Amino acid sequence: MSDRLIFFDTTLRDGEQVPGCQLNTIEKIEVARQLEQLGVDVIEAGFPASSPGDFNSVVEISKAVTWPVICALTRAVESDIDAAAEALKYAKYKRIHTGIGTSEEHIRYKFNSTREQILERAVAAVRYAAKKKVDEIEFYAEDAGRTDNEYLARVTEAVIKAGATIINIPDTTGYCLPDEYGAKIKYLMEHVDALSSGKAILSTHCHNDLGMATANTMSGILNGARQVEVTINGVGERAGNTSLEEIAMILKCHHATIPVDFNINTTRICSTSRLVSSLMNMPVQPNKAIVGRNAFAHSSGIHQDGVLKNTQTYEIMDPKDVGLDENNIVMTARSGRAALKHRLSILGIEKDGEALDRIYEAFLKLADKKKELNDDDILMLAGADTAATKHVRLDGLQVTTGKGVTPIAAIKLSVAGESFEAASTGNGPLDASIKALKQIIRRDMTLKEMTIQAISKGSDDVCKVHMQVENGGHLYYGFGSDTDIVTASVEAYIDCINKFKKK
Ligand SMILES: [Zn+2]
Known part of the structure; x- marks a missing residue:
């Protein structure tokens, strides 16, 4: 079994479903570029058949990034797959992510169908996607969390035969317990030959309705899943998706006992988190693991004495590993344009020319009123600049x-x-x-x-x-x-x- 774990980021697709947090195409490109710097393997860029805006975003993101695989979501419907293939035409590496609901609830109430018919539709969709000459096909078994394991194994085997190489096992409702979800992954690994031989891999996709998204994803990895579907800051519908930063740091901290390799440059975590939070206008809760304002607060307060004597007294992670700048530079009216540009780039925002001039002007005005400006202020100024037009x-x-x-x-x-x-x-x-x-x-x-x-x-x-x-x-x-x-x-x-x- 390969011990390389693939990070599949769905901030721009599943994460972007939050009412009021939708991004426009320019903002999505900014996030995609940052995700590329962060080192994610796959960017799920949208659901092209859902709207012209989503279609266009997939096209533009495909042009903007170089090495991550660009993934487009579809239902098990030919016109969706046509739209996805068309939207992906500029991507260097293309993946179609198609699928259908496999739980009894979905089969009976959503599709008014039978297990055999759903299996046929799943296979037909993957075969149709295979004709589109994309690099990879991923299949999702929606509501896999509540799907009977024996039937799920049959579906998995059949779609791999039809051409899928990544099988996504979503806990769509966020209901599974970690050992139950892990047992499901284990069952599939043991009962589907193409998985145990490494011809295809399993992917986790967990929701946080009961606060178990990270635990379930870890349980999936421990039982053999080799792709994780995650979002920055855990954003997503309802209680959100599994957080990228939590999985990356768990694997980094526990590398000795969970020796999987991955490509995330963890020092980019904080800047990515801030960019997504500011563009989506979605604050991160202060006590959020890894990226919350207080996640490393003891280094500047409560346990300061102990930390100064020996950082390992209280810290299991080095704040520098997540890109937290300990000398959180405070900027003032005396800070120059170049210093502002540098700070913006640390925060994940690249600005030049007139745009930088405008932000600098606003920065000086605010520094006049507020004396000391922190990173949040600077992000706010960068965000407000787009309002000028x-x-x-x-x-x-x-x-x-x-x-x-x-x-x-x-x-x-x-x-x-x-x-x-x-x-x-x-x-x-x-x-x-x-x-x-x-x-x-x-x-x-x-x-x-x-x-x-x-x-x-x-x-x-x-x-x-x-x-x-x-x-x-x-x-x-x-x-x-x-x-x-x-x-x-x-x-x-x-x-x-x-x-x-x-x-
Ligand atoms: Zn989801």
Whole structure:
């Protein structure tokens, strides 16, 4: 059995299903390039038949990266497989990932079918994909976690015969216990000749509904799976997918007892985590393993004394191994443009020319207000830069508010390059600002939900606002940030408007 473990990253496909965290094509390319630097073997770039946007993303990601295999998802449907093959045409190494549900629940209720018919459809899909001249075919047995092992082995054997070389065993619902999932992998390894001979490999794909995604994936590896399907920060629908960074660091820490080789450059983990978190506007919980803000916090506080005497007292990992810069450089108004460019590149963002100039200008303005800027501030500035070219833009906002006065706001907007101004009172500064904005943008829209978060601490901190606005029966998600809480909220509202303008 090969002891090389393949890292299959699905941040851009399964991970990107989270409402409000969708990425546009440019952002996906940025993530894909970072994943290439991180050393993932396979990038699942999208589900081309699902939408023109997804199709286009697969095309553009294929052009942007060189050595990872580019994978496209399909159902066991010929038109899906046609779309996937077409979207992959620029990829250097192409993989089609096709499959069908194999549990009784899926067979009966989703397909209203029988085991024999599903087996036939699975084989037909793999045979059809084999005609497309891709480099590899992966087959997924959806809901394998609840599929009977004997039937799963039959399906596995049949699709390998038809041309698949990677068989994905997803615990779609996140229900399996680690020993149960491991036993399933073991059963298949023992009962399918093509697996024990190394002609094909098994892949894990686990969900975290009960907090067992990482444990199940490890159990799969220990029982013979040689590919893991993972996402950065564990992002994904519901409770998410298995985290890439957790599996990579478990294998690094336990290499003596689990001697599998893999290609992840772990020193790129933190920068990749930050890039994905900032582009998806999805904060990482502070106590998240490996990449949470507090994951190595003892090196700067609580157990500092013990750690200074001997790092092994409390640390099982060296923070440098995950790319955590211990001298977390604080930047100030005196930091130069080159220093900013360098810091951005450590954080996984490459900016040059005019884009860098714009970010540097914003950086100096913020440094004036906030004195010391940390990595989160810099990521926020880099993210805000893409907002400069939006349809609706906030050019000015003046608010008078306080106890015993009627809040009043004057707003200046640019809409498709044309300037508009309006003013209104309200029951608070945000209400006054939004009422003024609605005098300019006369659309039926309602604020449904908002959250305000501080990035670090201190009353001079930058605040991040996430918002949901309803328009025409649809919910749109927006994001804004500023040292001014009202400005950040209005920016978030405008971010929502810019999204529904597109439709
Ligand atoms: Zn999934």
